[in-house]
Amino acid sequence: MNRKELIDRDTHGLSAGSLALWEILSVFFSILLAEWIVFSIGGGSNLLLAVPVGVAFAFMLISHRLRGESARDIGLRLDNFGQAARLLVLPTVVQTLFLLCVGWLTSSINFARWDGGQSILGMPLLGVFWGLLQQYALQGFINRRAQVVWGQGWTSVTVVALIFAALHLPNPWLTLATFSGGLVWAYVYQRAPNLFALGLSHGLMTWVLISTVPPQALYHLRVGFKFFG
Amino acid sequence: MSDATPLEPRHTEAGDAEPGLRVLFPPGDSSRPARARQNLVRLLVGKSIFEALLVAALAAAFLSSAFNPSFRGALTLVGHGRIEGWVIDTSRPEARVEVQLYIDGRFVASADADKQPSEMSGAGMTTDGRHGFRFDFDVEGSSEHEARVYAVHTSGDEGTRTLQLVGKPLRFGGGSSPEVITEGAWRGADSR
Numbered sequence: 001m002n003r004k005e006l007i008d009r010d011t012h013g014l015s016a017g018s019l020a021l022w023e024i025l026s027v028f029f030s031i032l033l034a035e036w037i038v039f040s041i042g043g044g045s046n047l048l049l050a051v052p053v054g055v056a057f058a059f060m061l062i063s064h065r066l067r068g069e070s071a072r073d074i075g076l077r078l079d080n081f082g083q084a085a086r087l088l089v090l091p092t093v094v095q096t097l098f099l100l101c102v103g104w105l106t107s108s109i110n111f112a113r114w115d116g117g118q119s120i121l122g123m124p125l126l127g128v129f130w131g132l133l134q135q136y137a138l139q140g141f142i143n144r145r146a147q148v149v150w151g152q153g154w155t156s157v158t159v160v161a162l163i164f165a166a167l168h169l170p171n172p173w174l175t176l177a178t179f180s181g182g183l184v185w186a187y188v189y190q191r192a193p194n195l196f197a198l199g200l201s202h203g204l205m206t207w208v209l210i211s212t213v214p215p216q217a218l219y220h221l222r223v224g225f226k227f228f229g
Numbered sequence: 230m231s232d233a234t235p236l237e238p239r240h241t242e243a244g245d246a247e248p249g250l251r252v253l254f255p256p257g258d259s260s261r262p263a264r265a266r267q268n269l270v271r272l273l274v275g276k277s278i279f280e281a282l283l284v285a286a287l288a289a290a291f292l293s294s295a296f297n298p299s300f301r302g303a304l305t306l307v308g309h310g311r312i313e314g315w316v317i318d319t320s321r322p323e324a325r326v327e328v329q330l331y332i333d334g335r336f337v338a339s340a341d342a343d344k345q346p347s348e349m350s351g352a353g354m355t356t357d358g359r360h361g362f363r364f365d366f367d368v369e370g371s372s373e374h375e376a377r378v379y380a381v382h383t384s385g386d387e388g389t390r391t392l393q394l395v396g397k398p399l400r401f402g403g404g405s406s407p408e409v410i411t412e413g414a415w416r417g418a419d420s421r
Contacts, residue, residue, distance in 0.1 A: 041291035
C-alpha cells in the first residue's frame with residue numbers, strides 16, 4: 001500500500017461527524033488559547049492575541065473553501081433577512097424587557113455607558129461589526145459543523161450555546177447571558193441562516209446588557225484570564 | 230426542533246436522506262470530497278502543530294523573563310516573631326531586591342533587602358553587603374506556623390511581578406526556640 005492509499009484510507013476512515021467535531025474543537029481551543037494562555041503569559045499583547053484568533057479565522061475560511069461553502073451558504077445573504085429578523089423580534093423584546101427590569105431594580109440604566117470610542121457612531125458600528133464577527137464564527141462555522149455531528153435540532157443548538165457560554169468563562173453573569181443568547185441565535189440560524197440579522201441582534205443585545213446590568217456584575221465584560229485582573 | 234422550517238434537500242456530506250442546512254462538499258467530481266477531506270485533515274494537524282509551537286515559544290519566553298536565575302540568598306534566623314535573611318540579584322548587585330513575607334500562606338509584609346545582615350554567606354557577591362532583610366511580626370497562639378519569604382522579580386512592559394521563594398518554607402512556633410539556619414545560600418535558578 002503506497003503513501004497515497006494510506007492517506008486515503010485514513011481520511012476516509014474519519015467519519016464526517018468526527019471531522020466536523022475536530023473542526024469545532026480546533027476553533028474552540030484557538031479562542032481558549034487566546035483568552036487563557038496567550039493573554040496570561042503573553043503579557044496582554046494585542047499582537048500576540050491576534051495570532052491564535054487570526055489562525056482560527058484563517059482556518060474557518062479555508063475550511064469553507066475546502067468544503068465548497070459559499071458566503072450565501074453560511075448566511076451572508078439578504079434574501080432571508082426579514083425571516084430571520086421576524087424570528088429574532090420576540091426573544092429580543094423579551095430579553096430587553098428582562099434586562100430593563102434588572103436595570104430598573106438595580107438603578108443602573110445608562111444607555112451612554114458603552115462609549116465605543118470617540119465617534120458617536122463608534123458604539124453602534126463596533127457593536128454590529130463585533131456582533132457579526134462573533135456570529136459568523138459561532139453560527140456560520142460552529143453551528144454548521146455541529147449540524148453535521150448532531151443534525152438540526154436542539155442538541156446542536158444547545159452545543160453551540162454551551163460553546164459560546166464556555167468562551168465567556170469564568171465571568172458568571174456573562175456566561176449565563178451568552179448561553180441564553182446563544183440558544184436563541186443558534187435556533188434562529190437553523191431556521192433562517194442570516195448573519196446580518198444575527199449580528200445586529202448581537203450588537204443590540206450587547207448594548208442593552210451593558211446599559212442595564214451594573215458594570216461590576218458584568219466584571220466589565222472581562223473573560224478568560226483577564227477576568228482575574 | 231420538530232417545528233423547524235422545512236429546507237430543500239441538498240447534496241450533502243451527511244447524505245441526501247435528511248433535508249436541512251448541511252455542510253457541503255463540492256458535488257460532481259467524486260474524487261474532490263476525498264481530496265478536500267484530506268486537505269482539511271492536514272490543515273487541522275498543521276494548525277494544531279503551529280499552536281503547540283506557539284504555546285511552547287510563549288512559555289519559554291515567559292519563563293526566561295519572569296524568573297530571575299541571578300537571585301542568591303538565604304534565611305538566616307527564624308523564630309520569636311522575627312525572620313532574617315539576605316537576597317542579592319547578582320546580575321545587578323547594586324540594586325536592592327524587594328522581599329515579601331507570607332505566613333501560613335497569607336501576605337504579612339513587604340520590604341527591601343537593604344540592611345546589613347547579621348550573617349551573610351554570600352559575601353563577596355557585592356561591595357557594600359547591604360542586602361539583608363528583617364521582618365518582625367506577631368503571630369497568634371502557640372501553634373506551629375509556616376513562613377515563606379519571596380524575592381520579587383518585575384519583568385515586561387506590563388510590570389509582571391513574579392515571586393521566587395527564598396530558601397525553603399520554614400516552620401516555627403509551638404514553643405520552639407529561634408532557629409539559626411546554617412544551610413547554604415539559595416540560588417534563584419533553583420526556584421520552583
